[in-house]
Amino acid sequence: KGGKALSGATFKLxxxxxxxxxxxxxxxxxxxxTWSHLVYGTYYVVETAAPVGYQPDSTWHEVSVNQQTVLLPxxxxxxxxxxxxxxxxxxxxxxxxxxxxxxxxxTARGYERAKTEDxxxxxxxxxxxxxxxxxxxxxxxxxxxxxxVMPPEGYLANDEYVPISL
Numbered sequence: 001k002g003g004k005a006l007s008g009a010t011f012k013l014x015x016x017x018x019x020x021x022x023x024x025x026x027x028x029x030x031x032x033x034t035w036s037h038l039v040y041g042t043y044y045v046v047e048t049a050a051p052v053g054y055q056p057d058s059t060w061h062e063v064s065v066n067q068q069t070v071l072l073p074x075x076x077x078x079x080x081x082x083x084x085x086x087x088x089x090x091x092x093x094x095x096x097x098x099x100x101x102x103x104x105x106x107t108a109r110g111y112e113r114a115k116t117e118d119x120x121x122x123x124x125x126x127x128x129x130x131x132x133x134x135x136x137x138x139x140x141x142x143x144x145x146x147x148x149v150m151p152p153e154g155y156l157a158n159d160e161y162v163p164i165s166l
Contacts (some may be wrong), residue, residue, distance in 0.1 A: 005031025006076060008051035014044040014060075024048055038065050050076050051142035079140040081166040087152070089126045095131025098152035100124050103135055104145040104161065111161060114144060124149055140166045 025033040050056035054076035088098040104111040125133035144164040151157040
């Protein structure tokens with residue numbers, strides 16, 4: 001995401017006949033996996049496990065080893081999900097329209113509005129006639145909080161900061 005190095009991706013190396021060469025290698029904090037002492041020739045690199053929160057790239061990437069160092073940039077796609085809030089009247093099963101909720105992250109300074117990859121604040125949502133509001137395309141993680149900004153008319157707000165995990 002944003003071109004940052006990802007640790008925890010596991011790769012396997014195969015020769016030209018697609019036979020495994022050694023065991024799997026996992027990227028370190030620098031996002032690199034390294035094989036040493038390879039004979040010049042054609043190899044394939046396959047990601048067998050992606051870091052948490054990312055989809056694996058199962059493509060067989062062909063690489064020709066004909067020099068001392070060969071770089072093969074790899075990219076993972078973040079896993080995204082949705083967060084749905086359902087507003088109900090206290091001690092009832094009746095849903096309520098018109099409640100407003102914000103999606104937050106906790107920082108050293110307290111709670112702040114969650115942001116998109118582009119740095120835009122994720123919008124405040126209002127529950128619909130079924131008492132539901134849904135944020136879509138939210139990055140995988142366990143660092144979100146839902147907070148009611150404004151209750152429906154005639155009701156008190158729930159002032160809790162509810163932790164959410166995707």
